[in-house]
Amino acid sequence: MMVINTQYRQGMRRLLIGVLAMTATPQIHAASAEEILKNDCAGCHNLIGPAPTTLQALWNRKGPDLFYAGNKYQARWLEKWLQTPTRIRPAGMFYANHVKPGAKGDEIDTASLADHPALAMNDAKAITAALMKLTTRSELIRPGEYKPGTVSLATGEMLFDKFRGCLSCHEIEPGYGGMSGPEVYTAAARLQPDYLISYMRNPQAWDPKVFMPNKHLSDVDLQKLVHYLRAIDEENGK
Ligand code: HEC
Ligand code: HEC
Structure with a gap:
């Protein structure tokens, strides 16, 4: 009996809140x-x-x-x-x-x-x-440049850390990596793949004074780095 009573009261309260919300909405100026x-x-x-x-x-x-x-x-x-x-x-x-x-x-x-x-x-x-309507600098993007593919986490990390020195400024998982740049374990979910390629190819083309170095990455490495960012994003989501 107690249980039914509580559930009933909770139901009534929700209903009331619903009605109040409905009547209150039109008065709020929607910016x-x-x-x-x-x-x-x-x-x-x-x-x-x-x-x-x-x-x-x-x-x-x-x-x-x-x-x-x-x-x-x-x-x-x-x-x-x-x-x-x-x-x-x-x-x-x-x-x-x-x-x-x-x-x-x-x-x-x-x-x-x-x-x-x-x-x-x-x-x-x-x-x-x-x-999403703010699309200046489109000339820096080559639409469809990124071709989906895969790279193993080990190979990707080798490239990101040992060969290209990116780990010193970027975290590849929470709490692991440098902290002067944005974390990159959600970069693939956050950023468009063609933008990622364009930005990593030449960060200063987007942001002239940014202190990320231009590492003159090859087209092959750029593709592999995006594969890797996708892999760590997936790993982070697990
Ligand atoms: C000296 C530090 C430094 C190094 C080394 C470095 N970055 Fe960066 N990176 C930055 C900074 C700073 C930004 C942009 C900061 C901002 O937007 O606030 C950035 C931005 C990025 C972004 C875009 C992230 C975003 O959210 O906008 C990616 C992707 C990226 N770097 C990948 C790399 C890769 C790959 C390498 C190695 C080839 C590398 N970075 C090396 C400092 C660095
Ligand atoms: C008091 C300053 C401040 C205000 C006001 C503010 N932001 Fe931000 N915003 C920031 C800072 C600082 C960051 C970087 C956060 C981080 O890296 O964790 C950020 C990050 C962002 C990002 C992610 C960008 C990226 O590339 O990492 C978006 C999108 C954004 N803000 C949108 C908005 C919108 C829309 C509003 C207004 C409703 C707003 N912000 C109001 C300071 C502000």
Whole structure:
């Protein structure tokens, strides 16, 4: 009897909340995606371009540039991440601003890193659609350049770590790898494969002052690196 009673009361409460939500909705002014971007995002993100051309501007950048978002992100990832953002750059936008000396060398001062604002589902959908329309720099992308294939985790890691020295700046699993660049174990879900190739081929073409070195990777290595990023993304999702 107790159980039925509780279930009944919970049911009634849900129903009530539902009715209240329905009657409350029309009174809320729904901001358009453009308004949200302008009011809540533009203070930290460059939506118009161009990318910083001086080191000073790079250091002052508060968030990643979004003016070529439509050439960069996977829409599915974007919509989800905007609702439940997770940290991508373990040490924030600029490593040196967020490290403090620790017993075992530099440590991340997590207190200096703010959580990213989260959007409600409908806003995330609208913002994703608006961001995917920002397609400047398309001339740097060769559509369909990436040809899906596979590489073993061991071979991929050898390339990423030993041969090309990428691990010193990028984490390939949570807590393993360098912290001055974005983690790359979700890069394949986050970024379009043709963008990945284009960016790794010449990071400065996208972001003139970025401190990722141009390693003059061969076309074969570029393909293998994307295979590898896909493999670690899959491994991370398990
Ligand atoms: C207070 C500054 C700030 C505001 C306001 C802000 N962001 Fe961000 N945003 C950041 C920072 C810093 C990062 C990098 C987070 C990380 O690497 O973990 C980021 C990351 C992102 C990313 C991932 C980009 C990438 O390439 O890694 C997207 C997409 C994004 N923000 C969209 C938005 C949108 C849309 C809004 C407005 C609703 C917004 N942000 C508001 C600071 C901000
Ligand atoms: C000296 C440090 C450094 C090294 C070495 C380095 N990177 Fe980067 N990498 C960066 C930085 C910094 C960024 C971009 C930062 C940003 O967008 O905030 C970046 C961006 C990236 C991105 C895009 C990630 C994103 O979310 O936008 C990929 C993919 C990438 N690097 C792969 C590589 C590969 C592959 C190598 C080795 C050939 C490599 N990196 C070597 C620092 C480095």
